[in-house]
Amino acid sequence: MTGLGMRKFTEDFKREAVRLVQTSGRTIEQVADDLGIGRSTLGKWLAKHREADLLSGPHEDTARELARLRKENEILRAERDLLKKAAAFFAKETSR
Numbered sequence: 001m002t003g004l005g006m007r008k009f010t011e012d013f014k015r016e017a018v019r020l021v022q023t024s025g026r027t028i029e030q031v032a033d034d035l036g037i038g039r040s041t042l043g044k045w046l047a048k049h050r051e052a053d054l055l056s057g058p059h060e061d062t063a064r065e066l067a068r069l070r071k072e073n074e075i076l077r078a079e080r081d082l083l084k085k086a087a088a089f090f091a092k093e094t095s096r
Contacts, residue, residue: 009037017042018049 020031021042032042054068 014045015049018046021046 017031017035017037020026020035021028024031026034028042028046029039032039035042051071054064054071056068058065058068
């Protein structure tokens with residue numbers, strides 16, 4: 001893309017758009033149309049917000065805490081696997 005149609009949005013704008021979806025009772029499509037942004041853009045902001053909220057720390061709600069811990073576990077496993085591959089790669093390179 002050449003960037004001609006790309007607009008930059010502040011974090012405050014993104015948070016407010018997400019808040020509107022969560023509290024107004026309107027659909028993502030309706031809020032996106034009202035704000036003049038793409039539906040997929042708003043959907044991405046909403047997903048990012050939900051993940052950030054999930055990973056924000058311990059939760060009183062057991063189900064949310066379990067979901068947070070599972071997500072954290074998934075991230076840690078991916079990091080571990082990447083480090084294992086890197087260690088194997090560098091071990092192979094130094095043995096030549």
